[in-house]
Amino acid sequence: MSTPALRRGAATALLPWLLPLAILTLWQASSQLGWLSTRVLPEPWAVAKAAWGLTLSGELWTHLKVSTGRALLGFAIGGGLGLLLGLLTGSLRWAETALDSTLQMLRNIPPLALIPLVILWFGIDETAKLFLVALGVFFPVYLNTFHGIRSVDAQLIEMARSYGLRGWALYRRVILPGATASILVGLRFSLGLMWVLLIVAETLSAQAGIGYMTMNAREFLQTDVVLVGILLYALLGKLADLLARGLERAWLRWHPGYQP
Amino acid sequence: MSFVHEMDLLHAGALSLGPAPVRRETAAASPAPSPGLGLSLQGLAKRYGERPVLQALDLRIAPGEFVAIVGRSGCGKSTLLRLLAGLEAPSEGRIEGLAAAQTRFMFQEARLLPWARVLDNVALGLKGPDARERAAAALAQVGLAERGGDWPARLSGGQRQRVALARALVHAPRLLLLDEPLGALDALTRIEMQGLIEGLWQRQGFTALLVTHDVSEAVALADRVLLIEDGRIALDWRVGLPRPRRHDAAFAALEQRLLERVLKTQAADVTSTTPEALAPVAVGALRWAW
Numbered sequence: 001m002s003t004p005a006l007r008r009g010a011a012t013a014l015l016p017w018l019l020p021l022a023i024l025t026l027w028q029a030s031s032q033l034g035w036l037s038t039r040v041l042p043e044p045w046a047v048a049k050a051a052w053g054l055t056l057s058g059e060l061w062t063h064l065k066v067s068t069g070r071a072l073l074g075f076a077i078g079g080g081l082g083l084l085l086g087l088l089t090g091s092l093r094w095a096e097t098a099l100d101s102t103l104q105m106l107r108n109i110p111p112l113a114l115i116p117l118v119i120l121w122f123g124i125d126e127t128a129k130l131f132l133v134a135l136g137v138f139f140p141v142y143l144n145t146f147h148g149i150r151s152v153d154a155q156l157i158e159m160a161r162s163y164g165l166r167g168w169a170l171y172r173r174v175i176l177p178g179a180t181a182s183i184l185v186g187l188r189f190s191l192g193l194m195w196v197l198l199i200v201a202e203t204l205s206a207q208a209g210i211g212y213m214t215m216n217a218r219e220f221l222q223t224d225v226v227l228v229g230i231l232l233y234a235l236l237g238k239l240a241d242l243l244a245r246g247l248e249r250a251w252l253r254w255h256p257g258y259q260p
Numbered sequence: 261m262s263f264v265h266e267m268d269l270l271h272a273g274a275l276s277l278g279p280a281p282v283r284r285e286t287a288a289a290s291p292a293p294s295p296g297l298g299l300s301l302q303g304l305a306k307r308y309g310e311r312p313v314l315q316a317l318d319l320r321i322a323p324g325e326f327v328a329i330v331g332r333s334g335c336g337k338s339t340l341l342r343l344l345a346g347l348e349a350p351s352e353g354r355i356e357g358l359a360a361a362q363t364r365f366m367f368q369e370a371r372l373l374p375w376a377r378v379l380d381n382v383a384l385g386l387k388g389p390d391a392r393e394r395a396a397a398a399l400a401q402v403g404l405a406e407r408g409g410d411w412p413a414r415l416s417g418g419q420r421q422r423v424a425l426a427r428a429l430v431h432a433p434r435l436l437l438l439d440e441p442l443g444a445l446d447a448l449t450r451i452e453m454q455g456l457i458e459g460l461w462q463r464q465g466f467t468a469l470l471v472t473h474d475v476s477e478a479v480a481l482a483d484r485v486l487l488i489e490d491g492r493i494a495l496d497w498r499v500g501l502p503r504p505r506r507h508d509a510a511f512a513a514l515e516q517r518l519l520e521r522v523l524k525t526q527a528a529d530v531t532s533t534t535p536e537a538l539a540p541v542a543v544g545a546l547r548w549a550w
Contacts, residue, residue, distance in 0.1 A: 159371040162345060163385035163427075164361065173384070177375040254375040254411045 042224040047231070050224035059213070064232070066208040070126070071198050071236075074133025079190055082138040083183070086145025091175070096146075103142065111136040112200060119204075129201040136197040137190035144186025148179030181255060184248050191240040195233055296324035296467035297362060297434040299344070303353035305491075306339055313339045315491040317353065326461060326468045328482035330475060330522060336491045337471045341365075341437050344469065359435070364428035366441040370420035372412040372427075379408035382427045398430035399423070402456060418449035422456070429460060436461075438470040442477065454480055458503070475519045480505050487522060495521060 024044055030036045031043030038046070054060035085103070089096040111132055122128040152175050160174045202211020214229030252258040304317040313336040321327055329337045342348045344355065345365045372381045383395035399408055402422040412420060421441055428436060438457070442450045458481055461468050472478055478485045479499055487495035497518070501511060 155367070155369065155371055156373060158347065159365075159367065160373075160384065162347060162365050163431075165385055173376070174373065177373070180375075254413065256413045 039221070039223065042227060046224045047227045050222070051228045051231075054213075054225070054228060060228075060232075063208055063210050063213045067198060067202065067210045068236070070129055070202075070209065071133060071194050074130045074198070075137050075190065075194050077130065078134030078137040079141045079187070081134070082141030082186070082190075083145050086142045086183075086186075087149060090146040090149025090179070091171075100146075103139075107139045107143070111197060115200075115204070124205040128204075129198065129206070132201045133194055133197045136193045140189035140193065141183070141186040144182045144189070145179065148182025148186075149175060151182065152178035180251050181248075184244065184251065187247070188241065188244040191244055192237065195237050195240065199233060295432075295434055295465045296322075297359060298323040298357050298467070299435070300356040301353065302356070304340075304343065304350050304355065305352035306336070306343060306348070307351045312491055314343070314350075314488075317491075317493060319486075319493065321467060321469070324465050324467055326458075326470070326481055326483045328470045328472055328478035328485045329488060330472060330478050330485060330518070331488040332522070333473065335488045337488045338439055340488065341439050341469060341471050344435070345437050362431075362434040364431055364433040364436055366421075366424055366428050366436065366438045368440045368443055370412070370417075370424040372420055372423055374412050376412075377408065378404065378410050378412060378415070378423055381412060381423060382408075382430055384427060386430060395426075395430055398426040401429065401460065402426045416449075418445050418453065421445065421453060425453075425457065425460070429464065432464065433466055435467045435469070438468065438472075440471055440473065443473065450474075450477070455504075457481065462503075475522060476515050479511060479515045479518060480507075485518060487518075 027036075027041070028044045031038075031041070036043075042050075051060065085099065089100050089103075114135070115132070118128045118131055122131060156174055156178065157170070160170055165173060198209075199211055202209045203215050206212035206215075210229050210232050214226045217223075217225035217229070248258055299319075299321040301317050301319040301321075304314060304319075305312065306314040317340070329340065331337045339348070343350050344358065345363060346358070346360050347365070372378075373384065376384070379392065379395055379399060382399050383391045386395060388394075396405065396408060399405055402425055404419060404422055404426070407415065407419065407423075412423070415423065424441065442453050445453060454477060457468075468481075470478070470481060479501070482499055485495070485497045485499060486493055487497075489495075499514065501514065505511060
């Protein structure tokens with residue numbers, strides 16, 4: 001690679017960070033010049049110090065672990081069910097007839113509208129949070145899996161059948177790979193939703209987790225800790241997105257749209 | 261493959277063998293028992309709803325014969341191939357001699373699995389521990405030995421059809437059905453592919469049925485050319501040109517006669533010399549082949 005190309009590569013890598021850096025600088029400057037009250041927004045330096053303090057005490061790590069555990073467990077339950085049901089209704093006509101219209105009705109209920117009912121059913125402990133996350137991530141995965149299976153190229157299926165592929169072999173070699181791109185879109189959608197629902201669930205009531213940490217800090221007017229929590233959510237969301245993109249790169253290597 | 265249209269007087273005599281009377285009982289050129297499948301179609305008909313596509317087709321195809329089926333689009337030639345492949349069921353009549361496991365189909369599009377590497381595409385449906393070696397050998401036969409590790413998206417249209425050909429032939433089929441597989445290729449690639457298909461057919465001895473809208477392709481490859489019109493076989497010509505076929509005067513003359521017959525500008529049909537066969541062609545109809 002020549003030097004100008006290398007420089008261009010470095011520039012593209014740095015470009016996305018330019019805007020956040022500028023905002024951070026502006027923010028720090030306005031705090032120091034007294035335009036921003038600490039009550040409204042603490043200076044970035046204070047937020048960094050708070051984050052560092054929480055890290056040293058181990059508190060941050062504990063909350064992070066609890067929140068991530070909830071998110072992933074809820075995601076595994078809801079996403080797994082969505083994938084299974086999507087495969088089922090996408091592959092079998094009778095399953096679609098039996099299940100799909102019910103699921104389409106349920107889909108239009110916002111998961112957050114169920115909070116009162118969820119509290120009545122499960123109280124305010126772990127099950128309620130897992131239920132909300134699982135319910136929220138279920139539908140994006142379900143819909144995209146169903147759509148992915150249905151939109152597999154019929155010509156390829158006809159070809160594979162004429163080459164003697166039946167049953168599981170046909171499914172594994174043709175139908176599943178054909179649906180992967182769509183399933184991954186559902187995965188990305190639901191990874192975003194996963195954090196949104198977890199935040200709401202954790203701010204309702206919790207004894208640990210990032211949501212608990214921020215709500216607790218609000219009581220004591222520790223705006224810097226509140227901001228640490230908010231920024232953590234942003235970071236976790238970005239991490240989830242990176243994970244989804246990594247999966248796309250690994251599973252869609254063949255796809256011209258995902259070539260490096 | 262030569263593009264030179266030379267006047268070759270030695271081959272001009274082949275023309276007399278061209279539109280010969282139908283000789284259904286004679287087998288193809290190969291004297292030894294052919295590994296190809298012999299077929300017998302009796303009263304075969306296909307309807308979609310009320311619309312008849314094929315009507316009362318009677319046809320015998322000898323083992324190892326290379327048959328080209330020509331006709332205007334919508335005449336039912338592709339449907340005939342799909343019936344033989346078992347992709348669709350006939351409305352009436354029967355086909356004797358079919359063996360689904362020994363029949364392979366080459367589609368108009370390559371239909372490669374985009375998520376499988378080229379070698380895995382060729383090995384599709386192959387069984388046994390040596391599947392990958394056999395697939396690699398088939399890939400080498402079509403001249404793509406070194407592309408086995410590529411994704412299909414990286415190949416050109418002609419290369420994709422070559423992979424599809426390797427995928428069909430690796431099963432050592434006794435009947436190969438080709439549904440305009442070269443229709444979307446450029447002229448040079450098409451001629452190259454025709455040579456490849458002819459060579460593999462001569463070596464492996466399978467029965468080949470080629471649906472094409474290209475009269476020149478039919479004359480270049482086939483022992484026998486069938487014309488399907490309105491769901492019936494309107495013409496059954498034997499092509500007597502020696503192989504390998506050159507684009508010489510005899511070839512050109514035969515191609516011209518076939519084209520004229522397909523376009524109905526001349527009553528060259530051996531079975532019918534009705535006045536409508538002499539009817540002038542509408543200008544729009546002349547575009548059918550290209």
